[in-house]
Amino acid sequence: MAISKLKVNGKLNEGFRTEIGCSHNFIVDQPKAAGGNDEGANPMEVFLASLPACICAIGRIISNQKRLNVRAINVDVEGSIDKDFLMGKTEEGRAGFTEIKTNVSVDADMTQEEKEAFVEEIERRCPIADNIVDKSNLKTIVN
Incomplete structure (x- = not known):
């Protein structure tokens, strides 16, 4: 068995915008109707x-x-x-x-x-x- 570990991180500041750190960083958010800025899925x-x-x-x-x-x-x-x-x-x-x-x-x-x-x-x-x-x-x- 070859166990590998993958790591990612998330950082929430204001609102729902969450910065995801991984091999290709991206933003997770909520739609404006739900209180977010609609900056990501x-x-x-x-x-x-x-x-x-x-x-x-x-x-x-x-x-x-x-x-x-x-x-x-x-x-x-x-x-x-x-x-x-x-x-x-x-x-x-x-x-x-x-x-x-x-x-x-x-x-x-x-x-x-x-x-x-x-x-x-x-x-x-x-x-x-x-x-x-x-x-x-x-x-x-x-x-």
Whole structure:
């Protein structure tokens, strides 16, 4: 087993603008209607966006490893969430997405069965999908 560590950081100052530090820094914010400045995607969009990005990356890794002629992978993701819970209006339910649906289209010279097997391998090897399906240990230290 080869365990690697990835590190990112976030810094919130005024409003909802959060500066994310990683290999390519970016801003996470809220829309103006929610009190933000609309300078970036909101945290839920960033979370959901990590899934198609990972599916596409793992798909490319697998296609390179197996020398498959995959021309394109298109992934649509939709998450359902109870905003009343995250806004503190109810204690019923949960804060996370109650359902996440993906629609994966593979542009390749493959049969439907081969495409399905390809996507199953992607999902099995995708760390983001794995973290959605299986619980990771979350350790929080407050300073």
